[in-house]
Every structure is written in structure tokens, then in C-alpha cells.
Amino acid sequence: MTGTTPANNDPTATRTELPLWSAPYARGPVNASVTVPGSKSLTNRYLVLAALADGPSRLRAPLHSRDSALMIQALRQLGATVTEEPGDGDYGPDLLITPLDPLATSAETAIDCGLAGTVMRFVPPLAALRRGATVFDGDPHARNRPMGTIIEALVALGVPVAAEGGRTPSALPFTVEGTGEVRGGHLVIDASASSQFVSALLLVGARFTEGLHLEHVGKPVPSLDHISMTVATLRSVGVSVDDSVPNHWRVSPGPINAFDQRIEQDLSNAGPFLAAALATKGTVRIPNWPSGTTQVGDMWRSILATMGAEVSLQDGTLTVTGGQEIKGADFDETSELAPTVAALCALAASPSRLTGIAHLRGHETDRLAALVAEINRLGGDAEETADGLVIRPAALHAGVVHSYADHRMATAGAILGLAVEGVKVEDIATTSKTMPEFPDMWVRMLESAGAEEAGN
Numbered sequence: 001m002t003g004t005t006p007a008n009n010d011p012t013a014t015r016t017e018l019p020l021w022s023a024p025y026a027r028g029p030v031n032a033s034v035t036v037p038g039s040k041s042l043t044n045r046y047l048v049l050a051a052l053a054d055g056p057s058r059l060r061a062p063l064h065s066r067d068s069a070l071m072i073q074a075l076r077q078l079g080a081t082v083t084e085e086p087g088d089g090d091y092g093p094d095l096l097i098t099p100l101d102p103l104a105t106s107a108e109t110a111i112d113c114g115l116a117g118t119v120m121r122f123v124p125p126l127a128a129l130r131r132g133a134t135v136f137d138g139d140p141h142a143r144n145r146p147m148g149t150i151i152e153a154l155v156a157l158g159v160p161v162a163a164e165g166g167r168t169p170s171a172l173p174f175t176v177e178g179t180g181e182v183r184g185g186h187l188v189i190d191a192s193a194s195s196q197f198v199s200a201l202l203l204v205g206a207r208f209t210e211g212l213h214l215e216h217v218g219k220p221v222p223s224l225d226h227i228s229m230t231v232a233t234l235r236s237v238g239v240s241v242d243d244s245v246p247n248h249w250r251v252s253p254g255p256i257n258a259f260d261q262r263i264e265q266d267l268s269n270a271g272p273f274l275a276a277a278l279a280t281k282g283t284v285r286i287p288n289w290p291s292g293t294t295q296v297g298d299m300w301r302s303i304l305a306t307m308g309a310e311v312s313l314q315d316g317t318l319t320v321t322g323g324q325e326i327k328g329a330d331f332d333e334t335s336e337l338a339p340t341v342a343a344l345c346a347l348a349a350s351p352s353r354l355t356g357i358a359h360l361r362g363h364e365t366d367r368l369a370a371l372v373a374e375i376n377r378l379g380g381d382a383e384e385t386a387d388g389l390v391i392r393p394a395a396l397h398a399g400v401v402h403s404y405a406d407h408r409m410a411t412a413g414a415i416l417g418l419a420v421e422g423v424k425v426e427d428i429a430t431t432s433k434t435m436p437e438f439p440d441m442w443v444r445m446l447e448s449a450g451a452e453e454a455g456n
């Protein structure tokens, strides 16, 4: 089910005709309970660790989406076994993983990274630990995503990485010549373009002969919560990580324990549903909200309260009720939550400023340019700054929201459509990157709000 996504995320390219989805317009307040599928970030981290563990592992309630399918396929190609068994969750089977054998030599294999940052950043260091050549490529736009740091890191670790013609690449596609062993030690990188460079190296560091002392030098690393998640995930499988000094991470060499792990639901993907409470002045409840988590999506509790919602977490259920109006506000470092926050800001009664998100230009699309273009196409007033966005109140009108093969642009369009009649979202199926169920879940949530039925 890896599928393909079209190349419409390059704003300068000729656009391909894609289906338009009539976003449901809410005629009244939504009142719904929503259970969200498993976390992409946790699923793909635990999949990598399972492939390197000292025995078979089980993931309970994992995500099943394009990004997790691409990761599973990549691990299978590198020699791990991944099978499914019925699970007890709402969203598909559990996964059983038998680790790969690093010493087994296998034929050259070509891995499709799709548009998944976790696959294109996390898998090349894993390929370095196996004997043989692994070719990496992905969707057309994947070739524009920052990759230089991970390539340079592997080369510095003594792992040959080459592009066609033998030159050293700075982006996809490229070939990693794995030797089955990496010495590790002290490695200096610039991870200012993506936290995933740090996570990718930490995830495999325990399997380097000398472990890894990773040091970041450069502008600040973005999305630090995702690095905390990597560190917590590693510790949960017995890996010793010292992150007590800022910009230094020390991973001790040693085994990765096999595990049986339940995956939390994806709190970032809970965002659009919670946003619906504000956009429709209704109530949305999310059961099984974790009491402690490293997911950046836990920030919804403070973000949505700042925007005027009533937010409570009781007996594990997060309840969000929208106020009379959405309040604009200033938010720093909203990471992958930013497109959802920006959609709410475009519906707000006062101005907002989002800062600390310059690196979103290297996400699934240039998200800053895409958000400005799409909010303004509906009559909004959004402007790009050096490191974020300014969004001022404006009366929005019907129109098409382009999704640029970006799941979070598509869900941002759906949020705008709740409050603005006549919004059509291009290629809603692109939400399959992390939430293939999104269109059905959205329509189900809106049954409580007298919404028009969605359709093409």
C-alpha cells in the first residue's frame, strides 16, 4: 500500500489535475469522540529498533499508513521479517518483527522512501550496518528534502555513499555501501535543517562498535521534542543515552532489547479533529490521551487554550470546547503542528505570529510558501517571515486548497472548509501518508454537526 504521490508540491511546476474533495461545511457545532491511529514517529522508531534488536519484537496498535508501509518494506529489503497478527485496537493488526542479520551479505536492493522523512533519514544508517549496496530514492519532491547532513555523517563514519557517476551526493538518490560494521565514536554534524538527522544516528548508535558521541554545531536544532522521543524510545529498550549536555548525545555500545510495545495514538494527527471544536464552537473528545508523552502533539492542550478553547484532561480523555471566537496568538516552534495551527489562525479574530519554523521549508513541501498561498487564495491575509508566518484576520471565501502532496496541507484545508462554505481540497487521499482513514473519520465526526456530505 505504499502508493505514489503526485509532484504538485513544487509550486513552480506545471500542475497535474487531481481530484477535488468538497470539504464538509459545519452547519452547527461538532460534538464527537474521536480515536486517532497510532503515532507515525513512534511506530517508525520502534520498527527501526526492532530490526536491530536481540530477538523478535511486537508493536501493538501501530500506525498503518504510507509512511509505516514504506518503513516496513525497507526493513524487509534489508533482511528483517515483518508479519501481521490481529490486534485489539481500532486501526488494524499488530506487527511482529524478526531482526535483520547484519553479517548476512545480500544483493543490491533499491529502497523507496516515498516522501517519508523518517524513512529517508533513519534507514541509510541502518543500511550501513549491513553488508551490501542499498540504493535510496523517493517521490519527486523527496529529492528536494535536506539529506546532506546524513550523507556527510555516514561518509565521516567511513561508510561510502555515492551518487550516479561516483560523485558524493547532497540529496536523494544515492547508494550506501554497507560494510556490516561501523566503528562510531565522536561525530560532529549540523542538524539545523532537521531533528531527524540526530534521531537517525542515535537510533543505530548502540550498534556501532564504539557507540556514538554525536555533537551538533550550527544554528539550533529544530523539533527538539522529537529528539526527546528518540532518547526515551532508546531507553525503553535498554540503550544507555546521555543527553545531559545540550547539543551532545552519547549512546553506549550494547544490545537493543527485544520488546513488546503499545504505540500511543498520534497526537499531532489528533490536531485537526481538536481544531474542529474551535472552528465550529463545538466539543471534541479524544480518549486514551497519554498522561505522559514525548509527542509534540501534547502541546495542543496549551495551544488550543491560548486560542480561546476550554481544555480539560480527565480520566485519560482530552476534551476541547471552542469559545465564541478563535483568538489569534504568537506561537514559537510548533514543528509539525504548524499547518494545523496556521489554519486556525486564518479563522481567528485577531492576528497571529508563528516563529521558529524556518525549517518547514524542507518538509513535504515548502510549508511556509504553501500555507501563505492557500490561505490567501481563499481571501486570507497571510505573510511569510524569515522564520515563520504572520496571519491576520480576513473574511474567507469559497475556493480550492491545493495540498502539494502534503498530508498536513490537506487537513489544514479541511479545517478551513468547516467554517467557510464551498472549500474544495485537492487530493485529500494524500492524507494516507500518516492517516489513510482521515476523510472517513472527518465525515463521521461531522455527522454531529449537520455537515453537508463530502465528495468529489
Ligand SMILES: O=C(O)C1=C[C@@H](OP(=O)(O)O)[C@@H](O)[C@H](O)C1
Pocket: 040, 041, 042, 117, 118, 193, 194, 195, 196, 199, 222, 223, 226, 335, 336, 359
Ligand atoms: O523524527 C520524527 O519523527 C519527526 C521529526 C520532525 O522532523 P523535523 O525536525 O525535520 O521537523 C517532524 O517534523 C516530523 O514530522 C517527524
Ligand SMILES: C=C(OP(=O)(O)O)C(=O)O
Pocket: 115, 116, 117, 118, 336, 363, 364, 408, 434
Ligand atoms: C514533516 C513531517 O513528516 P516527515 O516525517 O516526512 O518529515 C510531518 O509529518 O509533518
